[in-house]
Amino acid sequence: MDPEQFEYVRSLLLERSGLVVTPEKMYLLETRLFPVARRHGCKTIEDLIKRYREHQSEAIAVDISEAMNTHESLFFRDNAPFELFKKTIVPELLKRRVNKKKIRVWCAACSSGQEPYSLAMILDDLSAELAGWQVDIIATDISHSVLERAAEGAFTQFEVQRGLPVQYLVKHFTQEHETWRLSSRIRERVKFQHFNLLSDPRALGKFDVIFCRNVLIYFDLATKGQVMDRMVNVLAGDGVLFLGSSESTIGITAKFWPVVAGRGVYKHTGGAPCLVENGAP
Ligand SMILES: C[S@@+](CC[C@H](N)C(=O)[O-])C[C@H]1O[C@@H](n2cnc3c(N)ncnc32)[C@H](O)[C@@H]1O
Incomplete structure (x- = not known):
């Protein structure tokens, strides 16, 4: 060339x-x-x-x-964000959204589905507490082919060996020849949709939690800033944004501030106390 x-x-x-x-x-x-x-x-x-x-x-x-595009993904990637989601964020949402009884999560570059399905399995564990609640997991990606794959919920032996706790494998997957099929109960918890991060996300509605992990690394500084600045508009006042472990908002946008409690977690700068208790200013 x-x-x-x-x-x-x-x-x-x-x-x-x-x-x-x-x-x-x-x-x-x-x-x-x-x-x-x-x-x-x-x-x-x-x-x-x-x-x-x-x-x-x-x-x-x-x-x-x-x-x-690079579609590398794994279940419960980096673990800490998922622990925080299960142990702190969902319990906090159960208190703060008790009147609305509605929780909305956005996985903004979901690849083949491991990330939203990890969240869906966590939410399934909390079914008793969430009875009567509407919980939306909107999982988006720019790639149509990867979204089709994600919606199928069929994973290889290699994929289910990466990060997926064995108890979840046993509970939610069935082996079909070479692949492991995720139960329809978990698949139905996730709505997959095409979305390019270069566009305005407001049509997707407001979210309590946004996962936008391991995609901004592929963008230049200006694009990263534009994407994050648009996300400000769709994150609840006390909501949190998760980025990948090698990504940050520092020096890119002043609109998000890192939360001390966990690396890779961000809140609105100067906003209300966020869902992760000890948020910085
Ligand atoms: C490396 S994967 C990250 C998957 C998952 N978030 C994780 O951390 O495991 C990056 C994904 O970003 C998607 N992507 C790349 N550019 C995008 C864009 N402009 N809008 C939406 N998704 C994009 C790719 O198609 C790919 O599936």
């Missing part, structure tokens, strides 16, 4: 999904785009890009964008 074509694909990816591809990632771009070229009947990546430029084919643009 010549530098001019690389630059073209680089801006296409930045505009469509916020993904930053640096010249050192040229090899990755080529490795991932080769199968896309073949799928569209092109002999080379150069032919694929040429065809896209001539016809502005949406199908090619979607496939290029999907091929470059």
Whole structure:
């Protein structure tokens, strides 16, 4: 791929999904785009890009964008956010939302579903306390193919061995040949929906908790800031935002403030006392 074509694909990816591809990632771009070229009947990546430029084919643009996304995920990733959700956040919501009896959680880059399903299994444990409550888990991603996979709730042996406590495997999964199928009871707790983080999330409604983990790392500073600034509008006044362990709001937006109790947890700067008790100002 010549530098001019690389630059073209680089801006296409930045505009469509916020993904930053640096010249050192040229090899990755080529490795991932080769199968896309073949799928569209092109002999080379150069032919694929040429065809896209001539016809502005949406199908090619979607496939290029999907091929470059990283969908790595696992159940109960990093554990601490899920412990905090179960032991502090849900009990606090049970007190603070007692009149509305409604809890809304958003998993903003849910990949193949391990993160929202981890939350759904926790909420299932708390079914007795949550009887009569409406609990929405909205799980979104930019990738249509990964959302389809997530909704199926079928995982490989390798995937269920990563982070999933054995008692949950036994309780909620059934083995079907090579795959482990999640029970419909847990699957039905999660609503999967397409959403690009570069757009305005207000149509999704307000949330008490937002998980937006391990996606901002792929964006540049300006995009990270814009995404987080838009999230401010959809997070309840006392709500919390979870980011991945290597992500932060510091130096990116002044609208969220880290909560001391747990790394990776953020609240509205200067907002009401958040769901995680000892929130900083
Ligand atoms: C590495 S996975 C993170 C999955 C999960 N949150 C976790 O921490 O395990 C990143 C996900 O972000 C999605 N993604 C990338 N760009 C996006 C965008 N602009 N809008 C929404 N999702 C995006 C990818 O499709 C991918 O599934």
